[in-house]
Amino acid sequence: MKARSNPNIASALTTMAQSMPDETAIYYPKSRSPEGTWHYDSMTYGELDSESTRLAAGLGEVGITAGTRAVLMVKPSMEFFALTFALFKAAIVPVMVDPGMGIKNLKTCLQEAQPQAFIGIPKAHVARILLGWGSETIEHKVTVGRRWFWGGFTLGQVREKGGAIDFQAPGVDPSDTAALLFTSGSTGVPKGAVYSHGNFSAQVDAIRASYDIAPGEIDLPTFPLFALFDPALGMTTVLPQMDFANPATVNPRNLVEPIKQFGITNMFGSPAVIERLGRYGEENEVVLPSLKRVISAGAPVPSKTLKRVSAMLEGEAEIFTPYGATECLPVASMGSREILSTTAEKTDQGAGVCIGRPVEGMEVKIIEIVDEPIEEWSEELEIPQGQVGEFVVKGAQATHRYFNRDEATRGAKIKDGEEIRHRMGDLGYFDDEGRMWFCGRKSHRVELGDGTTMFTIQCEGVFNTHPEVFRTALVGVKKAGEVIPVLCVELEEESQGTPRQKIREELAEIGARFEHVSGINTFFFHSGFPVDVRHNSKIFREELTEWAKSRLQ
Numbered sequence: 341m342k343a344r345s346n347p348n349i350a351s352a353l354t355t356m357a358q359s360m361p362d363e364t365a366i367y368y369p370k371s372r373s374p375e376g377t378w379h380y381d382s383m384t385y386g387e388l389d390s391e392s393t394r395l396a397a398g399l400g401e402v403g404i405t406a407g408t409r410a411v412l413m414v415k416p417s418m419e420f421f422a423l424t425f426a427l428f429k430a431a432i433v434p435v436m437v438d439p440g441m442g443i444k445n446l447k448t449c450l451q452e453a454q455p456q457a458f459i460g461i462p463k464a465h466v467a468r469i470l471l472g473w474g475s476e477t478i479e480h481k482v483t484v485g486r487r488w489f490w491g492g493f494t495l496g497q498v499r500e501k502g503g504a505i506d507f508q509a510p511g512v513d514p515s516d517t518a519a520l521l522f523t524s525g526s527t528g529v530p531k532g533a534v535y536s537h538g539n540f541s542a543q544v545d546a547i548r549a550s551y552d553i554a555p556g557e558i559d560l561p562t563f564p565l566f567a568l569f570d571p572a573l574g575m576t577t578v579l580p581q582m583d584f585a586n587p588a589t590v591n592p593r594n595l596v597e598p599i600k601q602f603g604i605t606n607m608f609g610s611p612a613v614i615e616r617l618g619r620y621g622e623e624n625e626v627v628l629p630s631l632k633r634v635i636s637a638g639a640p641v642p643s644k645t646l647k648r649v650s651a652m653l654e655g656e657a658e659i660f661t662p663y664g665a666t667e668c669l670p671v672a673s674m675g676s677r678e679i680l681s682t683t684a685e686k687t688d689q690g691a692g693v694c695i696g697r698p699v700e701g702m703e704v705k706i707i708e709i710v711d712e713p714i715e716e717w718s719e720e721l722e723i724p725q726g727q728v729g730e731f732v733v734k735g736a737q738a739t740h741r742y743f744n745r746d747e748a749t750r751g752a753k754i755k756d757g758e759e760i761r762h763r764m765g766d767l768g769y770f771d772d773e774g775r776m777w778f779c780g781r782k783s784h785r786v787e788l789g790d791g792t793t794m795f796t797i798q799c800e801g802v803f804n805t806h807p808e809v810f811r812t813a814l815v816g817v818k819k820a821g822e823v824i825p826v827l828c829v830e831l832e833e834e835s836q837g838t839p840r841q842k843i844r845e846e847l848a849e850i851g852a853r854f855e856h857v858s859g860i861n862t863f864f865f866h867s868g869f870p871v872d873v874r875h876n877s878k879i880f881r882e883e884l885t886e887w888a889k890s891r892l893q
Contacts, residue, residue: 347537350428352572361386395426398502406431413460440873514538532743542736588612588876592620610638610875618648638875643684663695668738702735717756731764786816808835
């Protein structure tokens with residue numbers, strides 16, 4: 341991939357502002373008319389660039405300078421975008437966490453990040469004080485909104501101070517730290533992935549090349565951080581009206597209406613979001629001809645969801661399902677046409693979920709399943725094609741370490757000369773066409789006493805074919821020294837009244853057809869799986885394991 345002359349992602353905003361200053365960069369929903377139509381505030385590229393520069397200068401005037409780690413807790417808004425680009429411009433390191441990850445996890449994450457500054461809305465500052473977030477390290481405070489008793493500066497004061505400064509952005513190297521992005525915590529306490537400016541640049545290049553995104557397109561992102569790439573890609577951002585902290589609760593009308601109103605060409609949404617969109621489209625016969633592509637990531641997307649959303653698209657448009665993680669994205673990608681025509685049937689038979697071929701510039705290897713750290717890379721670690729093992733990746737968008745998590749870094753990173761390979765913690769294999777198949781998380785595999793290993797995604801794919809099942813989750817429960825495979829089942833909403841014994845018997849019949857799941861004969865019905873706070877799509881199997889354990893007592 342072509343290297344940038346300036347690796348700072350904020351430089352792309354300045355470039356756009358210079359080439360098309362009066363073009364709209366962001367639309368944000370402001371109010372709704374009595375007739376139900378949303379009215380939007382907007383900001384041009386020139387305005388966003390100017391505002392972020394002024395804030396970058398002002399932050400320096402109040403002591404928040406290059407290299408400072410600054411927690412940013414601001415709701416998706418004009419201020420969020422201006423502040424984020426201001427932080428990048430000033431080479432300040434934003435610390436991005438999901439407020440919904442839980443009080444205990446938030447405190448742990450912010451303690452590890454050791455932030456020197458905290459920029460947030462009043463509610464975030466109150467929580468910071470009451471719960472002691474970053475109390476040992478935070479020196480600088482900025483309030484976006486009304487400041488109360490905690491001191492520091494308001495965003496208005498920062499803006500005013502920046503207006504009198506001739507700001508010069510500090511130079512950065514590709515290896516310099518750009519941000520700390522915390523993982524979703526689906527397999528434990530979230531970890532802070534250290535992103536370099538080079539990582540961000542490589543991500544932008546990979547996304548542009550993988551999906552042929554052209555300047556002038558219009559994006560509807562339902563995950564705010566994804567929208568930060570829009571200026572670099574030349575896309576206008578239209579933020580939908582939704583609770584970004586709970587994407588699975590989005591009103592589909594609030595997606596469909598802006599898509600039609602603005603002629604949206606690109607949409608990003610987690611599987612939970614596009615599931616709601618697809619059901620709404622199916623029920624109301626909605627067609628969205630302007631969309632060129634829908635991108636969905638965060639968890640595997642069920643084929644029935646892909647079918648529903650595909651029916652809403654026209655022409656060459658399709659849904660893409662990139663594979664990756666906070667530590668490295670994208671790794672691979674695949675389109676809905678290939679999935680529905682060639683791989684979905686195999687998923688239903690227990691082959692796992694096909695996640696496509698590695699993107700350009702990404703090297704993917706598969707190694708034997710081991711839980712211990714691996715210090716040095718060797719080609720001898722690789723296993724034969726077709727055998728299930730752990731994905732190990734190397735590429736410019738792969739992060740090299742976690743912040744203040746040396747043990748986690750040792751467990752996830754492998755030295756390869758001067759380079760680093762990242763262990764994804766995901767299991768899978770390559771087929772004979774060079775496609776990657778995802779079989780489940782390494783930490784979620786169920787190992788039985790007879791030496792058999794069950795992989796979650798492979799097993800669940802078989803049972804998810806039941807028409808009354810929304811999704812399933814395989815967990816291993818220890819009882820009397822024996823590991824028992826338990827299938828947790830979440831039914832479709834309209835099937836809640838179906839007798840459980842009937843469905844249990846039908847699931848057993850389905851499982852009996854496939855040898856690799858024939859040992860599963862314990863089925864527990866759950867009213868609603870616990871999921872991650874970021875995408876509302878990754879199943880928290882650790883919580884389900886404890887729940888299933890209590891049912892077996």
